[in-house]
Each structure stands twice: as structure tokens, then as C-alpha cells.
Amino acid sequence: MKTLVLVEHDNAVVKDATLATVTAAAKLGEVHLLVAGKGCRAVADAAAKIAGVGKVHLADDGAYEHQLAENVAPLVAGLMEHHDAFLAPATTTGKNIAPRVAALLDVMQVSEIIAVEGERTFKRPIYAGNAIATVESTDPKLVITVRGTAFDKAAAEGGSGSIEEVSGPGDAGLSSFVSLDAEASERPELTSARVIVSGGRALKDGETFQQLIIPLADKLNAAVGASRAAVDAGYVPNDYQVGQTGKIVAPEVYIAVGISGAIQHLAGMKDSKVIVAINKDEDAPIFQVADIGLVADLFQAVPELTAKL
Amino acid sequence: MKILVPVKRVIDYNVRPRVKPDGSGVDLANVKMSMNPFDEIAVEEAIRLREKGAATEIVAVSIGPAKAQETLRTALAMGADRAILVQCDDEVEPLAVAKILKGVVEEEQPGMVLMGKQAIDDDSNQTGQMLAALLGRPQGTFASKVEIEGDHVSVTREVDGGLETVRLAMPAVVTADLRLNEPRYASLPNIMKAKSKPLANKTPADYGVDTTPRLRVTHVGEPPVRQAGQKVGSVDELVEKLKALGVA
Ligand SMILES: Cc1cc2nc3c(=O)[nH]c(=O)nc-3n(C[C@H](O)[C@H](O)[C@H](O)COP(=O)(O)OP(=O)(O)OC[C@H]3O[C@@H](n4cnc5c(N)ncnc54)[C@H](O)[C@@H]3O)c2cc1C
Ligand SMILES: Nc1ncnc2c1ncn2[C@@H]1O[C@H](COP(=O)(O)O)[C@@H](O)[C@H]1O
Numbered sequence: 001m002k003t004l005v006l007v008e009h010d011n012a013v014v015k016d017a018t019l020a021t022v023t024a025a026a027k028l029g030e031v032h033l034l035v036a037g038k039g040c041r042a043v044a045d046a047a048a049k050i051a052g053v054g055k056v057h058l059a060d061d062g063a064y065e066h067q068l069a070e071n072v073a074p075l076v077a078g079l080m081e082h083h084d085a086f087l088a089p090a091t092t093t094g095k096n097i098a099p100r101v102a103a104l105l106d107v108m109q110v111s112e113i114i115a116v117e118g119e120r121t122f123k124r125p126i127y128a129g130n131a132i133a134t135v136e137s138t139d140p141k142l143v144i145t146v147r148g149t150a151f152d153k154a155a156a157e158g159g160s161g162s163i164e165e166v167s168g169p170g171d172a173g174l175s176s177f178v179s180l181d182a183e184a185s186e187r188p189e190l191t192s193a194r195v196i197v198s199g200g201r202a203l204k205d206g207e208t209f210q211q212l213i214i215p216l217a218d219k220l221n222a223a224v225g226a227s228r229a230a231v232d233a234g235y236v237p238n239d240y241q242v243g244q245t246g247k248i249v250a251p252e253v254y255i256a257v258g259i260s261g262a263i264q265h266l267a268g269m270k271d272s273k274v275i276v277a278i279n280k281d282e283d284a285p286i287f288q289v290a291d292i293g294l295v296a297d298l299f300q301a302v303p304e305l306t307a308k309l
Numbered sequence: 310m311k312i313l314v315p316v317k318r319v320i321d322y323n324v325r326p327r328v329k330p331d332g333s334g335v336d337l338a339n340v341k342m343s344m345n346p347f348d349e350i351a352v353e354e355a356i357r358l359r360e361k362g363a364a365t366e367i368v369a370v371s372i373g374p375a376k377a378q379e380t381l382r383t384a385l386a387m388g389a390d391r392a393i394l395v396q397c398d399d400e401v402e403p404l405a406v407a408k409i410l411k412g413v414v415e416e417e418q419p420g421m422v423l424m425g426k427q428a429i430d431d432d433s434n435q436t437g438q439m440l441a442a443l444l445g446r447p448q449g450t451f452a453s454k455v456e457i458e459g460d461h462v463s464v465t466r467e468v469d470g471g472l473e474t475v476r477l478a479m480p481a482v483v484t485a486d487l488r489l490n491e492p493r494y495a496s497l498p499n500i501m502k503a504k505s506k507p508l509a510n511k512t513p514a515d516y517g518v519d520t521t522p523r524l525r526v527t528h529v530g531e532p533p534v535r536q537a538g539q540k541v542g543s544v545d546e547l548v549e550k551l552k553a554l555g556v557a
Contacts, residue, residue, distance in 0.1 A: 066473075068475070069438065069441075069448055069450075070441075070447050070448070073442060092450075092451060092467070092468040092469045093468070093469070095434050095435075095438075095450070096438065096448070096450050096451075097438075098435075098438075099403070099434070099435030099436075099437075099439050099442075100438045100439070100441065100442040100448065101442075102404070102439060103404065103407060103438070103439035103440075103442035103443050104442050106404075107404070108402050108403065108404045108522075108523040109403070109404075109433070109435045109439075110524065111431075111432065111433045111434060111435060112432070112434075121527070125432065125532065126335075126430065126431055126432055126529070127320070127326040127429070127432070128326075128429060128432065130326040130328075130335075130532065131326060131328045131335050131529050131530065131531070131532065132529070132531070132532050133526050133528070133529050134526070134527045134528040134529075134530075135524045135526050136524065136525040136527055137523065137524055137525075138523055138524070138525060139523050173478075174445075174446065174447035174477065174478050175447040175448075175449075175475055175476065175477045175478070176476050177473070177474075177475055178463065178474040178475060178476050179473070179474045180470065180471060180472070180473050180474075181471050181472040181473075181474075182470045182471035182472075183471060191469075194556070219557070220551075220556055231488070232487075232488060237471060237472075238453065238467045238471070238472065238488065239467075239468070239469060239470060239471050244429070245426075245486070245487055247469070252554070252556065253551070253554055253556050263325060264322070270532075270535055274554060275535075275538075276547070276550075276551075282540075287537060287540070288535075288537050289537065290538060291538035291539075292538055292539060292540075292541060292547065292550050293537075293538070293539070293540040293541070294541050294543075294544070294547050295540060296544070301544055304544045305544050305548065308544060308545065308548045309548060309551070309557045
């Protein structure tokens with residue numbers, strides 16, 4: 001089988017989510033990549049070095065600069081004449097583009113797979129991860145999004161793919177990019193961090209969150225996450241949210257501070273290797289999944305912990 | 310402008326789903342069902358657009374069993390003007406749902422389709438994108454803000470890196486994320502009024518759509534269970550544990 005993997009990038013570097021998707025694609029067959037962007041030759045050069053990669057299709061055009069689905073999907077659909085499966089990371093970019101491709105090809109997408117069981121058979125979580133479905137596609141072409149935490153990352157170096165420039169239909173004239181409001185951060189990214197410290201509603205407000213969670217995260221060189229309640233209340237920006245509708249993470253250590261452990265939150269972090277919970281309610285559901293639990297008032301426990309680390 | 314709001318009847322988000330022992334699916338017998346939470350947000354947003362004068366009529370549509378009428382009545386009680394039930398007793402996959410919705414759009418000619426980003430049962434997150442593709446129209450997915458600007462709509466999207474704003478030509482498909490708004494509760498008088506609002510009955514055949522599934526579900530199982538571990542008695546003990554894990 002010939003696969004085409006969407007490279008996640010910012011026109012400068014290949015994002016980590018791509019590497020797990022390459023691993024999933026390699027289980028199906030030959031791996032080709034697509035780098036769609038503007039001024040993104042460096043991305044294609046880096047992508048060609050990913051272990052196991054054959055051809056890298058480079059579509060360098062203003063229409064693809066911001067990965068608008070209206071423009072990228074027809075480009076992918078065209079390339080799918082020569083490929084059997086399209087795989088995208090289950091990031092907000094992949095989730096935006098892949099279903100549009102699937103519809104253009106008249107196939108069902110297999111969303112957010114966590115295992116490849118056969119050429120057309122996959123496992124995927126449903127009901128916020130409370131059930132795992134095994135599904136077999138009967139469609140002639142496959143369109144798949146891949147959950148990054150479920151597959152090892154392919155090595156970023158060691159490959160020697162060739163780069164081929166391709167062009168697509170360009171700007172569909174339906175949509176345009178206006179702005180991206182992103183917070184620059186020196187911290188490890190949530191989806192690739194070894195350690196994550198997450199705060200919940202109990203943190204009271206943005207200032208308290210900063211005062212308690214950030215120093216602890218600094219001590220552990222950790223990424224910072226949050227529950228939906230903490231994001232809704234405005235303590236931290238939306239991209240900190242972990243859960244069914246936020247980011248899916250699986251670090252070595254996940255420390256949940258003042259988070260109750262609703263199923264929608266667990267859906268995003270229960271594959272972490274070790275879960276630590278600090279909560280003053282000993283019956284909080286988070287303790288049912290925590291490897292290490294501390295029943296305590298976080299306003300005392302967290303500063304003490306930070307001081308003693 | 311007319312707004313079309315597709316709403317799905319799903320397991321209530323507070324219910325913990327139970328996998329059937331025979332591996333055939335999730336047990337939905339006697340389980341509380343509700344409107345998909347993201348669709349409630351979409352209905353609310355449509356109502357707010359009407360309240361602002363940007364929309365004139367809200368049509369709710371659901372594809373599902375006869376009981377999906379209840380979900381449509383909820384949408385009507387919240388404030389939708391009329392409803393369409395496309396009855397189908399078997400589960401319909403997102404691609405077929407999108408094809409049926411395309412038929413509804415062609416009939417109704419809405420200026421916008423406002424729907425949920427994800428159904429919390431199949432967690433597919435694909436129907437809106439598919440509908441937009443089938444219609445050849447733009448998509449504003451994972452919306453946390455929607456502003457109509459003449460014949461365009463500006464949509465702020467919750468993306469992995471922060472918040473992205475795009476400008477779309479209308480008609481457009483917009484999918485709601487959690488922070489778009491906080492849905493209202495239907496008042497008792499409005500629940501009563503909803504009973505007499507028009508609800509049309511259709512079938513997939515009316516739109517010429519074949520709903521045969523493309524994905525065969527061969528097994529539905531339990532996820533690996535996590536055991537609760539130990540509780541530590543003090544911060545000092547926690548520090549010891551973190552050191553043993555090699556992270557501190
Ligand atoms: C469709 C849908 C999708 C959702 N998606 C997500 C998602 O992606 N991610 C997500 O997180 N949620 C999601 N939610 C929301 C989820 O259901 C919960 O409402 C949310 O996770 C609760 O956040 P919390 O644990 O911070 O707050 P709460 O549930 O209010 O818990 C606060 C906890 O802090 C503890 N506490 C209070 N004070 C202290 C103190 N001084 N010291 C120690 N502990 C203290 C309390 O005991 C409690 O356990 C979703 C909901 C819906 C309907
Ligand atoms: N059977 C259905 N009837 C009406 N709307 C639906 C149906 N299935 C999906 N949708 C809409 O599509 C959105 C995304 O669903 P999904 O792609 O299944 O995650 C939902 O939030 C609904 O707005």
C-alpha cells in the first residue's frame with residue numbers, strides 16, 4: 001500500500017505529531033509525505049530525513065501558507081490518485097483537513113486511530129475513550145487521523161527521501177486567514193513533554209494559577225496543562241486544555257492539581273505512565289486512576305512541594 | 310438569513326458508557342439520552358445571531374430514530390423555529406449524515422450551517438468538514454467566536470497553538486467548540502410552545518442517500534483499566550516518590 005502523510009509544520013520546522021503518524025503509516029506500507037505551505041523548502045528538507053520516508057511532495061504556494069482546509073484538501077485529493085491511504089496527525093490541523101479530503105474521495109474517515117490491526121482494520125476510542133472500537137474500512141481508499149500518543153515517534157534523522165515539487169488547484173477563493181493569537185512559550189509542548197503539571201478549577205484565578213502551578217512546573221521542567229473548568233474561567237488560554245476536546249497527552253508523569261477527574265478530562269490523560277493527584281477531597285474520581293495520591297489542600301501542599309523539590 | 314442547525318441525539322454526557330459483554334457495542338438500553346453538548350452550543354449561537362438581527366429563521370435537523378424527535382423538541386424549546394427529522398433506525402455514519410445534510414441545505418438554502426464539532430458518542434469530528442466539502446463551501450471548525458460581516462463570517466477557531474481567526478464567504482459551515490457560548494435552559498412556557506412548532510418527517514431516500522455503512526465495527530471492547538495506586542501521607546513522601554521516578 002502507498003500512503004501519503006500530511007506533515008504538520010509552521011513553514012519552518014516539522015512538528016513532532018508528524019513522526020507518530022509516519023510510524024502508523026509505515027505499518028500500512030510505503031510512506032510518502034506532503035509538505036503544503038509557503039516558503040517551506042526547509043520543512044521538506046527536514047521531512048526527507050525522517051527514517052523510512054520515500055518521496056516528499058512539496059507544494060509551495062501562498063494558498064497553502066496557513067493550511068486552509070478549503071485549499072489543501074483538493075491538493076490532497078489530487079495526490080490520492082496515486083496513493084491508497086492518507087494519514088494526518090489528529091491535531092487541529094489534521095482534523096480540519098482530513099475529513100474534507102475524505103468527503104472529496106467519497107470515503108469515511110477513520111478518526112483518531114490508536115492501533116493498526118491489519119491493512120484496513122484499526123482500533124479507535126469512542127465515547128470519550130470509555131470504549132475501544134475495532135473498525136474495518138470497506139472503502140477503496142483510506143483516510144485516517146492518528147492519535148500521536150498511541151504510536152512511537154519515527155526517528156527524525158536517518159532517512160533519505162527525495163523531494164518532488166507538486167502543484168494543486170491553489171486558492172479556492174472561499175476562505176482567508178486573518179490572524180493567529182499564540183502565546184510564545186519556552187516551556188516544553190504539552191503533547192511531547194515528559195512531565196505535565198495541570199491545574200483545575202480549584203486554582204481560583206489566573207494569578208493564583210501562575211503563582212502555584214508555574215513554579216512547580218519550572219522545578220520539574222514540565223509543560224503546563226489545565227482542565228476545561230480552569231480554561232473556561234480564564235486562568236489560562238484555551239490551548240492548555242487537556243481532555244476529550246482538548247489535547248490528548250501521555251507523559252511519563254502527569255500531576256493533576258485541584259482537578260476532580262471528570263471522564264472528559266480523563267479521556268485526555270489516562271494513558272500517562274504515572275498519574276499523580278493532589279486534591280482535598282479523598283473521594284474525587286481522579287484518585288481512582290492516580291498511581292500516587294495526596295489528599296491535601298493545594299494552597300499548602302503545592303508551595304511546600306515546590307520548595308522541597 | 311436562515312441558519313440550519315443539525316443536532317444529534319446521544320448518550321447524556323454525565324452518563325458513564327458501559328460496553329456490552331459480548332463486544333457488540335455500548336449498552337444504550339435505559340440510558341439517559343440528550344442533545345449532543347456541542348450541538349446545544351450551536352443552537353444557542355444560532356439563537357443569539359437571531360437576537361442580534363443577523364439571522365431570521367432557525368431550522369433544526371436530526372438524522373436518527375423516531376426518538377430523535379425529543380432532541381428536536383429541545384432545540385425548538387430553546388428557540389429554533391421549526392424542525393426536520395430524517396428518520397433512520399440504524400446508525401448513520403458521518404459521511405451519510407453529511408450527504409443527507411447536503412440535501413437539506415439544497416432544499417432550505419440556509420446562509421449558514423451551524424453544528425457541533427464532534428458527537429460525543431462516535432467522537433468522529435468529521436461531519437461538518439465533510440458537509441462543507443460536499444457543498445464546495447468554506448468551513449470554520451472548532452469555533453469560539455462567530456461574527457457576521459456582510460456576506461462574510463469571521464470565525465475564531467480553537468487550534469493547538471492558540472486562537473486562529475479566518476474569514477469565510479457565506480454560505481459557510483461553522484462547527485461549535487465548547488467556549489463559543491453557554492447554552493440557555495428552555496423555560497417551561499417555551500417547552501410548551503415547542504410542542505406546536507412544525508416538525509417535518511423525512512427519510513434518507515427523500516434525499517437519495519444510501520446509508521449503508523462504510524466502516525464495519527467488528528468489536529467494541531473496554532479500554533485498559535487503570536488501577537488506583539497508593540495515597541501518600543505527606544508532601545515529603547510525595548517528594549520521595551517523584552525522586553524515585555527520576556523526574557525531580
Ligand atoms: C462535551 C464536553 C467536553 C468536555 N471536554 C473536557 C475536556 O476536554 N477537558 C476537561 O478537563 N474537561 C472537559 N469537560 C468538562 C468536564 O466535564 C468537567 O466539568 C471539568 O473537567 C471539571 O474541571 P475541574 O476538575 O477543574 O473542576 P471541578 O470538577 O470543579 O473540580 C475541582 C476539584 O478541585 C478540588 N479542590 C477544590 N479546592 C481544593 C483545594 N483547596 N485543594 C485541593 N483540591 C481542591 C475539588 O475537590 C474538586 O475535585 C467537558 C465537558 C463536556 C460536556
Ligand atoms: N445523526 C445526526 N443528526 C444530526 N446531526 C448530526 C448527526 N451526526 C452528526 N451530526 C452533526 O455533526 C456534528 C459532528 O459529528 P461527528 O462528525 O459524528 O463527530 C455533530 O455535533 C452534529 O452537529
